Amino acid sequence: MKIARKLLVLGAFAVTASLAAQPARPQTTAPTEQQLKAVFVFNFSHFVAWPQNSFATPSEPFAIGVLGGDAFAAELEEAVRDERVDTHPLVVRRLHSIADIADCRILYIDRSQGAGLERMLPQLQQRGLLTVSDMEGAARQGVIIELASEKSRIRLVINPDSAHDAGLTISSNLLRLAKVARTGQ
Amino acid sequence: MNAVGNVLTSRRSSLVFALVYAATTAVAHATENIDTISHLKQLNVEDLLDVEVTSVSRHASPLAQAPSAIQVITQAQIRRSGATTLAEVLRLADNLQVAQRGARGWAISARGFNTDLANKLLVMIDGRTVYTPLYSGVFWEAQDYLLEDIERIEVISGPGGTLWGANAVNGVINIITKRTADTQGLYAEGGSGSEMDAIAGLRYGGTLTPDVSYRVYGKYLDYDQSVLPDGSGAGDAWRRRQAGFRMDGAHTTAGNWTVQGDYYSNHEQVPTGGTTTMEGENLLGRWNHALADDSGLSLQLYYDRTFLSLAVPPLMLGNIPLTAAGTLRDELQTFDLDFQHRLRINDANTFTWGLGFRDTHDVVDNAPAIAFLPEVLDQQLYSAFLQDEIRLREGLSLTVGTKVEHNDYTGYEFEPSLRVQWQAAATQTVWAAVSRAIRAPSRIDRDLNEAPVLTILKGSEDFHSEKVLAYELGWRAQASARLTTSLATFYNNYDDVRSTAITPATILPFYFQNGVKGHTWGAEWTGALQLTDDWSLHAGYVLLQEKLRVKPGETDLTNARNEVADPQQQASLHSSLDLPRRVTLDLGLRWVDTVRNSNGQATGRVPAYLDLNANLSWHATANLELALTGANLLHDQHPEYGFPLASRSEVERSVYAKLVWRR
Numbered sequence: 001m002k003i004a005r006k007l008l009v010l011g012a013f014a015v016t017a018s019l020a021a022q023p024a025r026p027q028t029t030a031p032t033e034q035q036l037k038a039v040f041v042f043n044f045s046h047f048v049a050w051p052q053n054s055f056a057t058p059s060e061p062f063a064i065g066v067l068g069g070d071a072f073a074a075e076l077e078e079a080v081r082d083e084r085v086d087t088h089p090l091v092v093r094r095l096h097s098i099a100d101i102a103d104c105r106i107l108y109i110d111r112s113q114g115a116g117l118e119r120m121l122p123q124l125q126q127r128g129l130l131t132v133s134d135m136e137g138a139a140r141q142g143v144i145i146e147l148a149s150e151k152s153r154i155r156l157v158i159n160p161d162s163a164h165d166a167g168l169t170i171s172s173n174l175l176r177l178a179k180v181a182r183t184g185q
Numbered sequence: 186m187n188a189v190g191n192v193l194t195s196r197r198s199s200l201v202f203a204l205v206y207a208a209t210t211a212v213a214h215a216t217e218n219i220d221t222i223s224h225l226k227q228l229n230v231e232d233l234l235d236v237e238v239t240s241v242s243r244h245a246s247p248l249a250q251a252p253s254a255i256q257v258i259t260q261a262q263i264r265r266s267g268a269t270t271l272a273e274v275l276r277l278a279d280n281l282q283v284a285q286r287g288a289r290g291w292a293i294s295a296r297g298f299n300t301d302l303a304n305k306l307l308v309m310i311d312g313r314t315v316y317t318p319l320y321s322g323v324f325w326e327a328q329d330y331l332l333e334d335i336e337r338i339e340v341i342s343g344p345g346g347t348l349w350g351a352n353a354v355n356g357v358i359n360i361i362t363k364r365t366a367d368t369q370g371l372y373a374e375g376g377s378g379s380e381m382d383a384i385a386g387l388r389y390g391g392t393l394t395p396d397v398s399y400r401v402y403g404k405y406l407d408y409d410q411s412v413l414p415d416g417s418g419a420g421d422a423w424r425r426r427q428a429g430f431r432m433d434g435a436h437t438t439a440g441n442w443t444v445q446g447d448y449y450s451n452h453e454q455v456p457t458g459g460t461t462t463m464e465g466e467n468l469l470g471r472w473n474h475a476l477a478d479d480s481g482l483s484l485q486l487y488y489d490r491t492f493l494s495l496a497v498p499p500l501m502l503g504n505i506p507l508t509a510a511g512t513l514r515d516e517l518q519t520f521d522l523d524f525q526h527r528l529r530i531n532d533a534n535t536f537t538w539g540l541g542f543r544d545t546h547d548v549v550d551n552a553p554a555i556a557f558l559p560e561v562l563d564q565q566l567y568s569a570f571l572q573d574e575i576r577l578r579e580g581l582s583l584t585v586g587t588k589v590e591h592n593d594y595t596g597y598e599f600e601p602s603l604r605v606q607w608q609a610a611a612t613q614t615v616w617a618a619v620s621r622a623i624r625a626p627s628r629i630d631r632d633l634n635e636a637p638v639l640t641i642l643k644g645s646e647d648f649h650s651e652k653v654l655a656y657e658l659g660w661r662a663q664a665s666a667r668l669t670t671s672l673a674t675f676y677n678n679y680d681d682v683r684s685t686a687i688t689p690a691t692i693l694p695f696y697f698q699n700g701v702k703g704h705t706w707g708a709e710w711t712g713a714l715q716l717t718d719d720w721s722l723h724a725g726y727v728l729l730q731e732k733l734r735v736k737p738g739e740t741d742l743t744n745a746r747n748e749v750a751d752p753q754q755q756a757s758l759h760s761s762l763d764l765p766r767r768v769t770l771d772l773g774l775r776w777v778d779t780v781r782n783s784n785g786q787a788t789g790r791v792p793a794y795l796d797l798n799a800n801l802s803w804h805a806t807a808n809l810e811l812a813l814t815g816a817n818l819l820h821d822q823h824p825e826y827g828f829p830l831a832s833r834s835e836v837e838r839s840v841y842a843k844l845v846w847r848r
Contacts, residue, residue: 035221035225036236038222075222079225177230
């Protein structure tokens with residue numbers, strides 16, 4: 001009898017829930033920090049001009065390297081799935097060291113890389129490489145775009161000198177929305 | 186940023202947002218992510234800058250850098266475990282000893298000392314301390330929440346006295362509920378099963394203004410009784426109601442506030458006759474203010490009331506009742522104020538300091554067999570702490586600090602610690618710590634009288650604090666994108682641990698003293714492996730050796746065995762698998778070594794056991810989920826705790842089904 005009562009309770013709940021569930025409205029759950037950052041990085045591929053003729057073939061992938069931050073890399077993979085920059089398919093490379101950045105156009109350095117950033121930076125300049133990091137003060141250290149967290153929103157900090165040194169042109173539409181930082185300031 | 190300080194100073198603010206990711210990368214909800222991302226991709230950059238995320242932690246510290254033995258239970262793990270109560274969820278932490286006692290009782294500890302009166306763990310829900318000053322332990326059946334609305338649970342094994350104060354001797358459990366912005370809309374769950382007659386939960390979250398959001402929730406549980414060794418009913422059925430609310434608001438760009446409160450009531454059948462009731466309510470307010478340059482302020486204030494009415498059986502001497510049966514009632518009111526300031530002085534030094542005040546008003550209505558004297562006790566606790574995170578050089582940092590506390594029983598207490606963290610590589614951290622922590626006397630140590638007519642056991646006025654000096658060495662690594670592992674080792678030196686002394690000549694009464702000392706050592710290992718995008722494994726192993734002895738010149742009725750009841754080893758293996766057609770399957774296997782225990786009257790053991798929990802969930806639509814959960818599947822019944830008596834309750838195999846609806 002006890003079992004019967006339980007089944008009755010469960011059944012009643014199922015009916016109520018399915019009735020109430022009728023129009024499935026699109027869910028607008030708040031994105032996570034990593035999702036939002038991933039979409040920013042995806043957008044950068046359209047707001048930055050790389051040096052001419054830097055691709056060997058039209059089908060050569062446009063690679064975004066990620067150092068550290070697996071959660072971020074997973075979200076970025078979702079964000080760039082089936083996307084292209086001109087004819088070049090976007091791909092994400094999860095890197096283990098900066099020795100692997102050879103064919104990357106964008107390099108994302110997760111803040112988990114911590115103190116390693118200062119050491120890496122000299123090797124990252126002058127390569128037609130857009131460096132992006134969410135580490136606090138990254139732009140002041142020479143990273144081209146910093147994704148800064150301010151309360152629960154993301155702010156852009158751009159170092160135009162570093163961009164110039166790397167031979168990259170950043171769209172004024174992006175610059176207009178960002179705070180400007182100079183190396184060492 | 187300095188990760189030592191990050192972990193150590195983020196007491197109740199969002200501690201390690203990134204930990205959650207590192208620990209469970211990619212296990213969860215792939216479809217939801219794609220929806221969110223494709224939505225974001227439709228926005229232009231200007232709009233993206235306006236998007237608010239669920240949580241941005243300025244002090245985020247990835248798992249690979251955390252400088253203490255911390256494990257995080259994520260919402261995804263909670264959801265996929267099928268657990269129905271908070272205590273059950275804690276089985277997911279490999280660095281805890283968790284044993285179920287019948288239908289509602291739980292013994293939970295870290296690094297040992299998991300006795301009936303386990304007292305060396307500090308447990309907080311959103312910054313509110315939930316242990317009872319009666320014995321410095323936790324009535325686990327009185328602590329619960331709508332599990333869907335828990336963001337994460339941080340379980341730190343090892344002392345945390347420098348930040349959290351007395352009682353954080355062997356570990357700290359920090360239960361953090363979601364911000365209301367993350368619990369918008371309706372959530373409803375209902376279920377029933379073989380050992381649980383009913384579970385029902387309901388939550389609604391909405392917004393009042395663009396900057397202020399809220400939720401209200403309720404939860405109902407009705408549990409069947411457990412069984413005795415002979416298969417008959419143990420008479421410990423119980424039911425529980427809980428309801429509460431939370432409101433979060435942003436006041437300025439830098440400040441945010443939270444107001445929250447809960448009410449609960451338990452109704453419990455007692456095996457020896459009668460019923461026990463527990464009820465309580467709390468109201469908490471918190472204000473956080475972020476200052477420039479990695480600095481910030483927080484102020485928290487709460488009021489908490491708990492009421493217990495425990496059915497107390499007669500005190501027996503053999504077959505002779507010495508007292509009548511009765512009821513022990515206890516009403517505790519707590520008022521707690523906590524202030525914290527984090528201040529970055531320069532590139533090398535970040536100071537955190539804080540002040541705390543707690544006032545407790547405890548009123549006991551004694552039973553014939555057990556009494557606390559005085560019946561009414563007012564106490565004040567004052568505390569202050571200061572900590573400096575020092576960046577020595579690239580990748581090497583030091584955290585040094587101390588708490589100073591003043592309690593009415595023992596006066597001033599100091600709880601200093603020193604922590605060193607070395608980031609050996611981007612993916613590897615080695616850390617070491619030396620800390621001192623204390624357990625201040627509780628009412629049972631000082632005020633107990635069992636029983637007033639013929640006192641057999643009593644507290645003593647000169648009972649002072651138990652102390653530990655703990656040495657820890659740990660290592661964490663992210664071996665590859667798919668494999669993370671950590672190892673924490675410890676050597677703890679205890680002094681002035683509680684003993685039960687014998688009165689010379691008359692033998693009775695027995696009374697509590699600080700007559701035991703000794704050491705424990707052990708290791709905690711965990712590993713997480715993402716085998717494929719759809720399948721991950723998580724394994725844990727704990728080794729624990731406890732060597733306690735009676736100090737010269739002291740006596741102890743149980744020869745130093747009464748304060749420990751722990752397995753020397755335990756191991757676990759969890760598998761999380763995403764199947765096609767939006768079905769998930771989770772399996773949790775655990776092995777617990779023999780537990781040897783002693784309560785003075787009897788010594789005994791709980792045999793080693795292996796058991797399995799399983800959860801199968803089907804996300805039928807975006808709104809509807811159906812889950813089938815089985816617990817303790819390998820045995821009809823087995824004991825996890827207590828003495829091998831005919832009255833020892835055992836845990837049964839159980840299965841339940843649950844429907845969940847989210848919108």
